[in-house]
Every structure is written in C-alpha cells, then in structure tokens.
Amino acid sequence: EAQVTQNPRYLITVTGKKLTVTCSQNMNHEYMSWYRQDPGLGLRQIYYSMNVEVTDKGDVPEGYKVSRKEKRNFPLILESPSPNQTSLYFCASSLVPPGVAGTDTQYFGPGTRLTVL
Amino acid sequence: GDSVTQMEGPVTLSEEAFLTINCTYTATGYPSLFWYVQYPGEGLQLLLKATKADDKGSNKGFEATYRKETTSFHLEKGSVQVSDSAVYFCALSSSRNQFYFGTGTSLTVIP
Numbered sequence: 559e560a561q562v563t564q565n566p567r568y569l570i571t572v573t574g575k576k577l578t579v580t581c582s583q584n585m586n587h588e589y590m591s592w593y594r595q596d597p598g599l600g601l602r603q604i605y606y607s608m609n610v611e612v613t614d615k616g617d618v619p620e621g622y623k624v625s626r627k628e629k630r631n632f633p634l635i636l637e638s639p640s641p642n643q644t645s646l647y648f649c650a651s652s653l654v655p656p657g658v659a660g661t662d663t664q665y666f667g668p669g670t671r672l673t674v675l
Numbered sequence: 676g677d678s679v680t681q682m683e684g685p686v687t688l689s690e691e692a693f694l695t696i697n698c699t700y701t702a703t704g705y706p707s708l709f710w711y712v713q714y715p716g717e718g719l720q721l722l723l724k725a726t727k728a729d730d731k732g733s734n735k736g737f738e739a740t741y742r743k744e745t746t747s748f749h750l751e752k753g754s755v756q757v758s759d760s761a762v763y764f765c766a767l768s769s770s771r772n773q774f775y776f777g778t779g780t781s782l783t784v785i786p
Contacts, residue, residue: 562718591774600681600764600778601719608772616773648718656707656768664774666718 560585562667564649570673571639579634579670581649589655590632591616591664592624594645601648607632608655639674646671677702677769681777684762688755688784696750696780698739698765706767708732708741708748713762713779722750722763755784 562583571577583590591606593616603616607626621643623635632651636643650664682697700708707726711719723732728743737752748765765777 589772593774593776598778601766601776603774606773614772617775650719655772656774663721663724664719666720668718 560665562649562651562665564647564667564670566670567668568671570675572675573640574638577636577639577672579636579647579649579672581632581634581667582630583632583649583651583665584630585651585653585665586629587651587653587665588629589653589664590626590649590651592622592632592634593648593650594618594643595648595669596645604634604647639672641674644672644674677706677767677771677773677775679765679767679775679777681765682780684779685781685783688782690757690784690786691754692784694750694752694755694759694782696763696765696782698748698750698777700746700748700765700767702746702767702769704770706769708739709766709768710737710739710748710750711764711766711776713764715761719764755782757784757786760784 565580592604593601595601602618605624607613647670649667652664678701709724710722712722713719723734725732725741731740739750762779762781
C-alpha cells in the first residue's frame, strides 16, 4: 500500500531534549516536505527536499533541522525543543515538486502531535 | 510573497444545502491551486486541483475554477452530506517549489 508513515504519532517531551520525528514513503517520490499545523494558522512549511541530499528552508525553519540521505526517508530533528514548537506535524511527499507538470499531488502522513513542556 | 487567504469558519450547513468556501491567492508566476480535505484525526487528502487559468477541478461533487482575473479558487458543492464534515484547506504551489496553505475552514453538516 502506498503511504507516508510518521513516528511517533504522539510525543510529550521537555524543553531542550533533542528529538527526531521520522518520515518514510514507499512511493519513490522525489519531493518531501514537513509542515506544522497550528490553530488559526493552517499548515506552514518548515523544510522541503527536492531529492537526496537536496534540502531547503520553507516558511518557518527556525529551530528545526532535516536530512535526506535516502530517497524514502526525511527525518525532522529538533535539537533543542521549546514550548513554541508544540504543534501537529505532517510529513508529505510527491512524485515531483509542486507545480511541476501538474503531477504534484502531495500525500500526507497521519501526523505527529508534539508537546514540549 | 505568495499566500492564500481563505474564508473564515466554522461553517454549519444543513444536509443538501449549497456550499461555497472562498479562497483567493497572491502569487508570482503561474501557481497550481489545490483544495485539500482533513477528516478528524487524519492527515490531509487531495480533494481537487487546477494547474492553469480557467481549469476546473472536480471530485466527489466538489468543484473549483481557477480564476486568474480575480485570483480566486472558490470551492463549491451543490448538495452537501453529513459525510462532508471536515476541514478544507486551499493551497497553492509556488514557482519556488514551496507550498502555501490557507488557514482552513471547518465545515459541519447537520442532518
């Protein structure tokens, strides 16, 4: 089954304790992306990756890191989490980058709800 | 910069009522436009999309037309069902390979 998986689904942590949220897709997609969803703000893009070893900042990258060592995986790293990073996080992937050739449907993971105390 | 402005919610309708959710955008170049739907406790799913001006996207009875002259992509459905209750997001893909979402509109359909 074609899917995007995220782990963990729920996480409660404390300020300053490094954490990683994993994201994996099995569709051989080139483009992967991380978003955070906050009430009244919709989804905002944190980082995206056009392909292996190619990553770039989205609208709200501060406090986050990513890596793309393999095509299928795109982990989100919070080196020193703070309470303002409490949010619902979504990973997404698409065959090609958004807007390219009209075949840029993004497939979303189920979300990770992160609470930083 | 690029952005999407979406009608504020929440919206509550009776079953079989007509639905319109307004969406306008600001973008350089020629973005693709999307509507995504989020059911409770789930991730987003693509509902429909349009990739150029005057295109009409449609799916499951929902429609939206890409209007370049008014920079709009309003979502419509002629007769909503209880199962349409969800949060709807308008979105665009920018020429810089980024994706922008609106703030979402919560729809509740009552029997």
